[in-house]
Amino acid sequence: MADVAGVTGEQLKSYIERIERLEEEKKALAEDVKEVYAEAKGNGFDTKVMRKLISLRKMNASDRAEQEELLDLYKTAIGMA
Amino acid sequence: MADVAGVTGEQLKSYIERIERLEEEKKALAEDVKEVYAEAKGNGFDTKVMRKLISLRKMNASDRAEQEELLDLYKTAIGMA
Amino acid sequence: MADVAGVTGEQLKSYIERIERLEEEKKALAEDVKEVYAEAKGNGFDTKVMRKLISLRKMNASDRAEQEELLDLYKTAIGMA
Amino acid sequence: MADVAGVTGEQLKSYIERIERLEEEKKALAEDVKEVYAEAKGNGFDTKVMRKLISLRKMNASDRAEQEELLDLYKTAIGMA
Numbered sequence: 001m002a003d004v005a006g007v008t009g010e011q012l013k014s015y016i017e018r019i020e021r022l023e024e025e026k027k028a029l030a031e032d033v034k035e036v037y038a039e040a041k042g043n044g045f046d047t048k049v050m051r052k053l054i055s056l057r058k059m060n061a062s063d064r065a066e067q068e069e070l071l072d073l074y075k076t077a078i079g080m081a
Numbered sequence: 082m083a084d085v086a087g088v089t090g091e092q093l094k095s096y097i098e099r100i101e102r103l104e105e106e107k108k109a110l111a112e113d114v115k116e117v118y119a120e121a122k123g124n125g126f127d128t129k130v131m132r133k134l135i136s137l138r139k140m141n142a143s144d145r146a147e148q149e150e151l152l153d154l155y156k157t158a159i160g161m162a
Numbered sequence: 163m164a165d166v167a168g169v170t171g172e173q174l175k176s177y178i179e180r181i182e183r184l185e186e187e188k189k190a191l192a193e194d195v196k197e198v199y200a201e202a203k204g205n206g207f208d209t210k211v212m213r214k215l216i217s218l219r220k221m222n223a224s225d226r227a228e229q230e231e232l233l234d235l236y237k238t239a240i241g242m243a
Numbered sequence: 244m245a246d247v248a249g250v251t252g253e254q255l256k257s258y259i260e261r262i263e264r265l266e267e268e269k270k271a272l273a274e275d276v277k278e279v280y281a282e283a284k285g286n287g288f289d290t291k292v293m294r295k296l297i298s299l300r301k302m303n304a305s306d307r308a309e310q311e312e313l314l315d316l317y318k319t320a321i322g323m324a
Contacts, residue, residue: 009158077090096202171320239252
């Protein structure tokens with residue numbers, strides 16, 4: 001590996017390769033997620049609603065309840081309920 | 082429009098509708114961009130390279146030259162040039 | 163403008179500039195959307211809930227009702243309601 | 244876990260939890276990637292150029308050479324070289 005104008009090729013390559021390995025692992029996990037959704041869909045589950053459920057589960061119960069209440073309030077206020 | 086628990090339906094609806102109109106316009110512009118790329122492609126231009134060119138044009142000339150030089154340096158340092 | 167290896171500089175530049183103008187307009191609209199949300203926030207509205215409301219409004223009423231019903235069903239099924 | 248209107252809570256919850264675990268792992272890997280870039284930056288490397296290098300390394304050498312050549316051609320054609 002060349003040392004070019006102060007750039008240590010060895011060090012740079014090790015950073016690059018570490019990042020590439022991590023990105024590979026991330027890509028594999030994204031594939032796994034897709035497979036689980038496909039399996040659930042195959043068993044009749046609605047994946048869009050599953051995604052909503054998962055995003056709701058990221059919130060704590062009180063924030064979730066507060067947001068759902070406010071959403072209902074806004075719907076009513078604009079005549080959408 | 083209801084005033085519900087202090088939420089002014091009129092005001093909320095006007096914000097919502099303004100945002101929806103702006104999002105519509107944005108969507109139309111995105112369609113226009115897609116059409117221009119499709120037209121260019123139809124005339125034999127490589128749209129991936131066009132996108133790179135457009136992103137390079139966002140940089141000023143000296144930053145661009147500096148980045149290209151550093152990229153060459155890094156390529157050489159890791160034996161990729 | 164040069165004609166280089168069959169690439170008509172004039173034609174390429176016109177595509178590039180059309181795309182850049184459209185992207186500029188899109189950026190300006192995105193700024194406008196941000197401003198409306200900021201104005202709404204300044205008047206006490208919850209912008210996260212507004213975004214949810216806007217995404218719900220993109221669905222037709224029956225799809226929306228069906229999705230909300232299924233979400234409640236899933237919540238109950240996993241003991242989350 | 245309830246069985247509600249034919250929705251098997253047990254099965255749904257296992258899909259949800261599998262997805263959440265995978266998403267957690269993905270998030271951790273994304274953090275690791277950020278840490279490697281931060282470490283590289285701390286050692287004087289330009290992370291923007293590193294990202295460009297990584298995206299170039301995803302292409303095979305001949306595609307990369309072809310794209311770089313076409314980019315230079317387009318730059319010259321619109322008087323940007």
